[in-house]
């Protein structure tokens with residue numbers, strides 16, 4: 001790269017049209033700020049999205065972009081990445097887009113381990129269609145379509161992803177700019193499908209859905225920041241930890257006989273641990289960070305390897321030979 | 334023992350097996366092989382086809398698969414058939430009815446007897462007609478002994494016994510022996526019609542390379558069948574169907590699905606881009622996926638997606654990246670793809686959607702052909718979403734149509750729908766190999782110049798927008814389904830702009846008619862009646878029109894390859910005839926389009942049985958129309 005890239009290189013000339021105060025702004029800012037650090041030129045970067053407020057994202061990035069149809073972004077991205085492995089391909093989706101209508105594509109792209117960076121903006125609501133409950137909304141949620149409260153048991157994006165044996169699964173929060181940037185970097189550095197759930201506030205239809213982890217006063221007691229190789233400690237005074245009580249995790253106060261050595265140490269390569277953390281519910285804190293990261297061959301890599309092997313073995317395809325394959329005969333006049 | 338009448342006539346001149354038996358000439362013969370789905374009838378039919386093709390005949394085939402993979406043995410549901418017409422003159426169909434039916438068991442006889450005309454030859458494996466098999470096929474009494482077959486020439490052969498005799502001493506188990514029976518039949522018929530068996534020997538060698546015992550058994554049985562024909566008294570003579578006089582050149586035998594696959598590869602090679610197929614298995618389209626999966630070195634990407642939606646979306650993604658993108662499916666998959674196809678129309682990215690039509694509605698009869706997806710292809714998307722449609726008319730024509738579909742998609746930056754059907758897909762005919770160097774040009778020119786680049790700046794003639802692929806510096810842009818501003822492609826809700834864009838896309842597609850070649854009329858340019866067809870009805874229509882013309886009727890045939898847009902000269906062509914008749918394997922779809930577009934009283938002739946028209950059906954309908 002001749003000249004270093006900067007934020008401006010990734011900012012498009014389009015007016016951003018999310019509601020003022022929407023968490024999507026913060027995510028856009030973090031992405032635009034972080035992209036230059038990857039050293040990949042805008043022309044080699046593609047953002048692909050489905051439909052939803054979140055899926056407007058590509059219009060605001062000065063890269064190649066494709067705002068596709070509801071729920072299908074992973075499929076478009078798969079086709080592009082397989083045939084253009086040289087490109088840096090990102091997927092932006094929402095909790096409705098990625099887990100409701102597009103749930104099928106999401107699980108398949110993750111299990112295949114296509115080398116895509118997938119950002120799922122989870123606001124626990126359908127923003128664009130003005131406030132119906134989503135597959136991540138909690139039971140009892142009162143929305144326009146659930147006046148008596150939702151009776152629909154929700155998905156947990158992290159455990160859905162882990163269930164597919166996705167090779168990179170992380171969670172971060174719109175307002176945590178630094179952590180969000182770090183997660184983007186980790187996701188980008190990973191080869192394979194990187195899944196990042198971003199807790200995002202929809203201040204119009206589901207304001208404060210993540211208050212406990214985003215509110216300055218509350219978050220320290222509710223966020224559990226995962227760091228590979230480090231004990232699970234949280235709390236304003238960093239005096240709380242996670243300990244195993246038999247097969248069950250529990251939150252404990254450090255001191256009074258409980259020391260760091262009693263706590264669970266995070267291991268990003270341990271799928272069972274990742275599942276356990278993914279299933280944390282109050283009163284346990286909400287884990288953020290990388291739950292799981294392992295290396296496995298990518299789908300697009302394996303597909304292209306087969307193409308190369310076929311070429312090495314059979315030579316480059318020759319049309320004349322192909323057309324005349326099998327039994328042929330000549331008719332003379 | 335009943336023998337074909339021709340054979341009986343010759344019997345006096347044939348002096349036992351010492352002297353070689355005489356050859357009798359036939360212009361064409363229609364054979365139908367029928368048996369249990371485990372009896373290897375498709376293979377037998379295909380090998381007989383290959384032998385006939387190598388003997389220089391014109392051929393047309395029609396496989397008839399049961400819907401179940403392996404229905405219980407000996408039941409009607411499990412009967413698999415393969416009909417083959419081989420001829421010394423040009424033919425267009427696999428034949429209305431068989432001259433020879435090979436029935437490997439009572440169920441195969443029962444399932445097919447309705448189609449067999451009096452005096453036709455029926456060859457049966459006598460041993461398969463056990464009491465229980467006879468009952469399982471729904472017969473009350475054994476048809477071989479109850480005189481119900483008296484009007485046919487029945488030849489009873491102990492196929493099973495003769496097969497086991499041929500491999501006697503090899504120590505094969507009963508099952509392995511039983512599985513060779515089809516080779517006995519193939520050998521016997523190869524002798525009867527003087528087919529060279531070398532191609533079958535070569536085939537067996539490659540198929541059973543790893544099991545020399547099975548190879549040896551099959552070869553022995555094949556040869557035993559051939560020799561049996563020569564020595565048995567049942568056949569007093571053999572027949573010869575001389576080579577057909579068809580256009581000179583190098584030929585191979587090809588099915589519609591193979592031709593489709595090759596057409597796409599050829600188009601990708603010619604355009605200098607990789608081929609990308611996104612697909613989800615469905616009968617009768619899956620063979621295209623299978624075939625293309627073997628051409629990786631071209632390069633060809635095949636992506637077996639999690640569903641049809643993903644298949645088409647992946648193809649569009651690949652097209653965005655500059656690949657020659659295709660998706661293949663059948664009716665149910667077309668429904669699922671509709672929304673994504675609409676997006677491709679809107680963002681104007683090239684792609685070919687191939688619909689191998691099958692009998693519906695719903696799951697319908699998956700292995701049987703139909704033509705009922707035309708209106709779905711025309712109108713089966715929301716919003717104003719015009720799309721070019723091309724339909725293949727014969728198995729070999731699938732090559733040209735697939736190629737042409739890609740050419741149009743790329744030239745006009747649009748998705749194109751290619752329609753074939755289950756009959757074309759699995760039917761075969763000799764294919765005059767095209768000269769790869771002389772295939773029409775497919776020019777792919779990616780935009781590269783950032784100077785004044787606008788994603789929706791159109792070519793003044795074709796109205797197509799530039800193909801600007803990721804990786805090109807300075808051309809970064811966003812496309813999407815939202816209504817977008819002319820030229821810039823930026824999201825726009827301007828009412829006038831929306832209408833402009835809708836009309837422009839419609840004009841772009843309509844403009845393709847400029848390059849559709851003049852409509853070819855088979856027969857006179859005017860007359861009492863023109864039969865207008867599309868797709869796989871080509872064969873029966875052409876043959877029927879030939880018949881009535883031979884009787885002096887003023888009837889012509891026009892067959893469409895381009896269904897949207899229609900050829901610009903079609904209206905005036907049709908208006909030169911007093912009547913326009915449109916046979917279709919649906920309830921009348923093209924007929925609606927023609928009546929709506931041209932305000933002419935075209936009438937339909939419809940068959941929705943999952944079976945192609947018989948020549949005689951069309952012929953009779955023409956005659957009725959002419960009588961008024």
Ligand SMILES: Cc1ncc(C[n+]2csc(CCOP(=O)(O)OP(=O)(O)O)c2C)c(N)n1
Nearest residue numbers: 051052053054070094095096097126127128
């Ligand atoms: C096929 C289809 N069905 C429904 C819709 C309507 N729709 C658009 S966005 C959306 C939900 C979006 O929710 P989410 O993915 O959570 O995105 P958010 O707006 O919350 O960011 C729905 C139902 C559509 N555009 N297409």
Ligand code: SF4
Nearest residue numbers: 019022053127202203
């Ligand atoms: S509706 Fe909610 S998610 Fe959508 S832009 Fe407004 S605040 Fe953001």
Ligand SMILES: [Mg+2]
Nearest residue numbers: 094095123125
């Ligand atoms: Mg949402």
